Amino acid sequence: MSDSKAKHPPHDDEHAQKPSRRRFLQSAAATVAISAAPLARAQQPAVATSTPAVAPPPAAAPLMPVHLTINGRPYALQLEARTTLLDALREYAGLTGTKKGCDRGQCGACTVIANGKRINSCLTLAVMHGGESVTTVEGLASGENLSAVQRAFIEHDAFQCGFCTPGQLCSATALLDEYRAGDASAVTANVRARPPQLSADEIRERMSGNLCRCGAYTNIVAAVSAVASNKA
Template sequence: MDDKAPARPSRRAVLQAGAATGLLVASGVPTMVREALATHAVPDTASSLPTRPVTLRINAAMYELSLDPRTTLLDALRHQIGLTGSKKGCDHGQCGACTILVNGRRINACLTLAVMHEDDDITTIEGLASGDTLHPMQAAFIARDGFQCGYCTPGQICSAVGMLQEVRAGWPSHASQDVAAPMARLTDVEIRERMSGNICRCAAYPNIVAAIHDVAQEA
């Protein structure tokens, strides 16, 4: 009995097989296959979906749009309106780069549809400043150097603004020792927990926490 392993194909055999495949392509066989598949193709209905008119109030301005109902709020902001401050990171609600404020509450714009927000007051990073005067959180991030590449920064700032509003409203967090008691002071642990949905891949977290502390103390 021969125990030798089967011989591997030679380089010449591989080249010959490749040449044969090339001849089949040149002979028109793939064309025949494509024609056969075309007769059984599934019609493309995605491009034929009707759009619908949508009016959004963003940063105190009204925008009248015509959108595919499946358009996310993030894509409407970036592609239809041109407000590119809100960033698309993971597009799955995991990184927080697209965080904006809707009726004062922070949300991930990539996880909601634009058509759901016609009666809402939407604020993006572009709408936080008052003219040439920066929002206190924006100024604090600059003063504390709370960013490096800056990609996550708009979401971090919007999230921090919304987070402080939650604290003022008495919302507890998973780090709260007593969820029924009013918070005596905003600790580093509380800030890190409440901002845990916003990822900074440059790891500027200590400076972000410091910036939030500054604004919280001034408020």
């Protein structure tokens, strides 16, 4: 009888060694819950953060009245103090003949004549010229009659693309007036006396502030020389 008990243990001991069905289900459920926890956290919507306050845009600069006489016509403009003369001519006066080239005062495409002196209109503010008389390329001709400089540029083919031509024309016009007034240049031999003639070297030096990307310099010099010879 003792041998029978040794070979066949009681059923209670067998159940104690095997996991119960309830414990197995509890363990499986716990494992699934632990595995799903990171995914659940990843799928949670992000917590809305408060939007930082945006600074209001700066107030517009106040406008100033600027009175100019452009090509013999009075203009009353309302401009910001930082508006260049070039932008005032193009954007406010509607005179787009003056070109914006480099906008750095290096190419001369924006040259105009202010109170008889040629200037780069991109380098000066419009408010600095209030009350002055400004001549642009639109004011060189008298109605339908071209000026002598304009005719000479056409006759000597002194332009190609034409972008620099308005500045070249204004510069050449002022150059001739400066020469007749006796103004010297860097190549003038005797600065106390006007040169007897406007030589090619004089013209090149006096026109050196106006660049031509097409390279029409030889014809420009010929055109200015022709006008200077006729008006000497």
